[in-house]
Amino acid sequence: MEALCRDCGSRPDAVLKACPACGSSRVVRHRELHGLAIAHLDCDAFYAAVEKRDRPELRDRPVIVGGHHRGVVAACCYLARASGVHSAMPMFKALEACPEAVVVRPDMKKYTAVGREVRAMMLELTPLVEPLSIDEAFMDLSGTESLHCASPAATLAALARRVETELAITLSIGLSTNKFLAKIASDLDKPRGFAVNGHDARAPARDVAAFPP
Numbered sequence: 001m002e003a004l005c006r007d008c009g010s011r012p013d014a015v016l017k018a019c020p021a022c023g024s025s026r027v028v029r030h031r032e033l034h035g036l037a038i039a040h041l042d043c044d045a046f047y048a049a050v051e052k053r054d055r056p057e058l059r060d061r062p063v064i065v066g067g068h069h070r071g072v073v074a075a076c077c078y079l080a081r082a083s084g085v086h087s088a089m090p091m092f093k094a095l096e097a098c099p100e101a102v103v104v105r106p107d108m109k110k111y112t113a114v115g116r117e118v119r120a121m122m123l124e125l126t127p128l129v130e131p132l133s134i135d136e137a138f139m140d141l142s143g144t145e146s147l148h149c150a151s152p153a154a155t156l157a158a159l160a161r162r163v164e165t166e167l168a169i170t171l172s173i174g175l176s177t178n179k180f181l182a183k184i185a186s187d188l189d190k191p192r193g194f195a196v197n198g199h200d201a202r203a204p205a206r207d208v209a210a211f212p213p
């Protein structure tokens, strides 16, 4: 079993519950972890996350990004999701489900700019970045191990840390053998996720789940 601490980048013994180097429980484990190179990266609740970042008073409030009463939900934070709100829901229904939500009008110019910053960081690691939308992209890190002195998994975890530190938003990573399975994986462990779909479909994608913090 291979392991990686997503917080400090070390490779702890896979049987240990927490990272011996930094104490973090955010250790991802998978027997193919360091051999896989195709990733799908998806920012978590992207529009809502950018709004929360820029308006700290919203941090602990359910936030819905979208048009007011006649519109639909363009994005919502995880607090709003816990009340049953989801993207593309009519706004009046969303506010029925979560009346205390703060509705923020979308600022696409701002989201595009942040999306470009994330993209630029990806492109520093490989030219093989295939954007799917403003906040998600595939990355092929095949052959980059000697360049970055790190496995693709470790490079991706470092990228997630950099995005968090420099842009104050989070993303989720799916790592696999191909784009289709990588995209499925990125959705399995959101938010701040890291899930692996290896060649062996019987291996769980979220080995970390076997060791709850």
Ligand SMILES: [Mg+2]
Residues within 6 Å of the ligand: 042, 043, 044, 045, 046, 135, 136
């Ligand atoms: Mg997203």
